[in-house]
Amino acid sequence: MRCKQAGQMMSERLDGRLNDADSALLDEHLTACGACQAGWQSLQALDTLFSAAPMVQPPLRVRVQVMTRLARRDQARRAVVGGATLTLGTVSLALLALAPIFVGFLDATGILPAPIFADFSNIAGILPASIFADFSNIAGILPALVSGGPTTIVQLLAFLGSVGRALLVLMETVAVPLAFLGLCGLAMTLTLNGLWIGAVRRARNAMLDSQIKQI
Numbered sequence: 001m002r003c004k005q006a007g008q009m010m011s012e013r014l015d016g017r018l019n020d021a022d023s024a025l026l027d028e029h030l031t032a033c034g035a036c037q038a039g040w041q042s043l044q045a046l047d048t049l050f051s052a053a054p055m056v057q058p059p060l061r062v063r064v065q066v067m068t069r070l071a072r073r074d075q076a077r078r079a080v081v082g083g084a085t086l087t088l089g090t091v092s093l094a095l096l097a098l099a100p101i102f103v104g105f106l107d108a109t110g111i112l113p114a115p116i117f118a119d120f121s122n123i124a125g126i127l128p129a130s131i132f133a134d135f136s137n138i139a140g141i142l143p144a145l146v147s148g149g150p151t152t153i154v155q156l157l158a159f160l161g162s163v164g165r166a167l168l169v170l171m172e173t174v175a176v177p178l179a180f181l182g183l184c185g186l187a188m189t190l191t192l193n194g195l196w197i198g199a200v201r202r203a204r205n206a207m208l209d210s211q212i213k214q215i
């Protein structure tokens, strides 16, 4: 047997692929050849080293750093999603609270036409007095539309104008309760924001603690 063939057999034996007959031949050569004997011992030592390598754990400090970084990234993602949802809610409620105040401001400064709020004292009076002034009921509109003509268009515009005025009066009437509800909602959302941030912080700390304990 030549040294080259012996070297190939050594690899096969380490992989567990060498049959008994060849194994006996290899041992025979190793006993006779000092160079191959030394080579075989080196190969065995390397093999032991490599098979043990995956069992070696990284230092504790490195593991803590890696896990802390992963936990932070996860927490940051969750905080962004939750924060965005709460911010959206806050903005919506703020707009809800401010819209009636804004309408009231426009009315007070006279930017809105005065007749809009002049004719109606309460909601109950709106429907009979305005919307149905010209039409006894909704069904009466349809024949008028079918018959056509400029008169119908004028009547339709008058009807739509009445609906618009009714809506504005309705808005003015409920402005104060709506603003109150909106401000309550705003306060509640701000409180929830605070609770959310606190919860995220506590959860992150608890997770880091448990991970460090696992290590």
Ligand SMILES: [Zn+2]
Pocket (backbone or CB within 6 Å): 002, 003, 006, 029, 033, 034, 035, 036, 037
């Ligand atoms: Zn040899």
